[in-house]
Amino acid sequence: MRRASPTPGDAPALPWLMPALAMLALFYAVPVLDVLRLAFSDATLIRPATEVSTRAVAAVLSNPALPQVLGTTALFTLASVIALQGVGLAIALLIVRGERRGLRGMTALRTLVLAAWVVPGIANGLIWQILFSEAPYGGLNSLLGSVGLGPVAWLSDPQMALVSAVIANTWQGAAFSMIVFYAALRAIDPVIYEAAEVDGARAFTVLTRITLPLLRGAVLVNSVLVTVQTLNTFDAILALTGGGPGRATEVLALFTFNTVFYNLDLAGGSALAILLFALAMALALVLWVTLGRRDMRA
Amino acid sequence: MTGRAGDALTYMGAALVAVFFAAPFVWLLSLSLRTPAEVYLGASRLIPEAPTWGNFATILRDPAFAIYLWNGVKLAASGAALAVVLAVPAGYACSRIDFRAKPAVMLGILAVQMVSPLVILIPLYAWIDRIGLLDTDLAVIAVYGAIGLPLSVWLLKASFDAIPIEIEEVAAIDGASRAQILTRITLPLAAPGLASAFILTMIMNWSQFLVPFILLESDANWPISVAIFNFAGSTSASTTQILAAACIVAVIPAVAVFVALQRIIVSALIDGAVKG
Numbered sequence: 001m002r003r004a005s006p007t008p009g010d011a012p013a014l015p016w017l018m019p020a021l022a023m024l025a026l027f028y029a030v031p032v033l034d035v036l037r038l039a040f041s042d043a044t045l046i047r048p049a050t051e052v053s054t055r056a057v058a059a060v061l062s063n064p065a066l067p068q069v070l071g072t073t074a075l076f077t078l079a080s081v082i083a084l085q086g087v088g089l090a091i092a093l094l095i096v097r098g099e100r101r102g103l104r105g106m107t108a109l110r111t112l113v114l115a116a117w118v119v120p121g122i123a124n125g126l127i128w129q130i131l132f133s134e135a136p137y138g139g140l141n142s143l144l145g146s147v148g149l150g151p152v153a154w155l156s157d158p159q160m161a162l163v164s165a166v167i168a169n170t171w172q173g174a175a176f177s178m179i180v181f182y183a184a185l186r187a188i189d190p191v192i193y194e195a196a197e198v199d200g201a202r203a204f205t206v207l208t209r210i211t212l213p214l215l216r217g218a219v220l221v222n223s224v225l226v227t228v229q230t231l232n233t234f235d236a237i238l239a240l241t242g243g244g245p246g247r248a249t250e251v252l253a254l255f256t257f258n259t260v261f262y263n264l265d266l267a268g269g270s271a272l273a274i275l276l277f278a279l280a281m282a283l284a285l286v287l288w289v290t291l292g293r294r295d296m297r298a
Numbered sequence: 299m300t301g302r303a304g305d306a307l308t309y310m311g312a313a314l315v316a317v318f319f320a321a322p323f324v325w326l327l328s329l330s331l332r333t334p335a336e337v338y339l340g341a342s343r344l345i346p347e348a349p350t351w352g353n354f355a356t357i358l359r360d361p362a363f364a365i366y367l368w369n370g371v372k373l374a375a376s377g378a379a380l381a382v383v384l385a386v387p388a389g390y391a392c393s394r395i396d397f398r399a400k401p402a403v404m405l406g407i408l409a410v411q412m413v414s415p416l417v418i419l420i421p422l423y424a425w426i427d428r429i430g431l432l433d434t435d436l437a438v439i440a441v442y443g444a445i446g447l448p449l450s451v452w453l454l455k456a457s458f459d460a461i462p463i464e465i466e467e468v469a470a471i472d473g474a475s476r477a478q479i480l481t482r483i484t485l486p487l488a489a490p491g492l493a494s495a496f497i498l499t500m501i502m503n504w505s506q507f508l509v510p511f512i513l514l515e516s517d518a519n520w521p522i523s524v525a526i527f528n529f530a531g532s533t534s535a536s537t538t539q540i541l542a543a544a545c546i547v548a549v550i551p552a553v554a555v556f557v558a559l560q561r562i563i564v565s566a567l568i569d570g571a572v573k574g
């Protein structure tokens with residue numbers, strides 16, 4: 001059914017869409033195809049492709065560093081996605097409850113969390129590098145030291161460095177999930193809560209039986225967006241650890257970046273970029289299908 | 299759990315959140331106001347005994363830093379303007395015109411956002427090099443225009459949706475064309491949506507590191523995000539307080555703009571989140 005429009009029948013959409021579609025084709029669609037072509041070539045950053053070859057793809061897949069990079073990526077992404085959504089949801093619940101009860105300071109809290117969100121990724125990495133400094137006067141370690149704890153090897157221990165990267169990533173990124181969940185929570189009809197209160201439901205029951213099920217749609221969309229975002233970003237890690245110690249925090253996006261722009265291996269980097277792209281799309285699809293199906297069964 | 303006990307728990311949770319999110323800012327500020335001697339006192343001297351603006355003076359007196367800041371603003375604003383201008387007709391069509399491919403177009407635009415800039419920059423670097431635009435503002439602005447486009451289309455669609463269609467119908471009866479309706483009536487009414495799309499994409503661009511880092515080679519063209527990364531590489535433990543001041547200078551503009559305008563930005567984001 002057509003929606004009432006000011007000038008009915010006189011509405012071909014294509015001319016309106018053209019500027020945006022042309023831009024996206026030029027800067028996204030064609031480059032993605034070109035990455036595919038480059039992956040199956042022998043190009044380097046300083047020398048264009050001369051032949052079609054599968055050598056770069058084979059070299060990338062047999063690179064002994066790749067399994068470790070993929071493992072780090074999986075661990076970092078999984079931990080970040082859980083932390084980002086958990087913290088984001090907790091803050092959203094807190095603020096919505098505070099607002100319902102008319103508590104003061106909730107807007108200030110929201111503003112503070114959002115302020116971390118607009119900190120540039122590079123600055124985020126540098127700020128946390130300063131906090132995690134392992135010198136005796138470093139921010140967190142001197143604080144721990146004053147109560148007789150630590151020092152913690154925040155950035156020099158391979159496992160701890162990954163934890164530190166997740167903490168920094170959560171600090172900056174939680175606001176996005178908070179906004180998504182905050183919007184979803186405010187859209188829930190308060191009548192439902194009043195009914196639950198009349199029935200004498202306990203707060204925990206209300207959370208698990210009413211609020212969380214109603215948030216399923218928001219969790220689904222947010223999971224996809226946050227997972228892909230986490231997979232694709234590496235500027236905070238670049239500034240925080242540079243991928244180290246060793247390769248302990250070198251995620252796939254950073255590995256790809258290093259391959260192209262430091263090793264100047266355009267073909268190999270393109271193969272990795274395709275892997276990154278395919279992984280992002282596959283994860284988005286898998287999350288959509290699995291979480292979406294559970295959504296329908298409920 | 300209603301009443302006072304619940305409120306107390308809410309405040310405790312809020313305090314915990316506030317400490318985690320404020321601590322990095324507080325520590326950064328504390329360091330940036332210290333003399334080198336006080337830096338070595340660590341957390342025991344959170345409020346410097348002899349606070350100094352010297353570190354900020356060092357940063358701001360450096361003419362290169364002013365250039366980096368200006369480059370950051372220039373690139374971020376031009377890129378955001380390009381994205382919003384290109385997004386207006388598409389957002390309008392998605393809001394007001396019925397066409398069969400609309401769900402596919404909307405979803406496709408969202409899917410584009412899932413492609414890492416890193417993936418597209420690999421070929422774009424080679425192309426831009428070939429047409430001789432490497433190390434120019436134009437190259438960065440064009441890429442920003444594309445990267446900011448998906449979010450802008452979604453935000454603008456949501457803000458057009460919020461404008462009653464009846465207003466446009468009245469204008470159509472008076473004989474206005476669709477283009478006239480858009481420019482004279484809908485766009486002025488959608489000003490808050492346009493503003494929040496512009497500001498959000500501008501903040502995104504301000505934070506961008508990868509695009510300018512790869513496309514700009516000469517120091518004089520760098521925005522602040524690239525400059526502080528290189529600056530950090532040249533600092534040592536004895537100049538942490540200066541790096542802290544530099545980080546604050548890089549962070550403050552985006553945070554200040556965001557906090558000042560957060561009412562319209564947050565409501566635009568919430569509208570987008572609810573409808574998206």
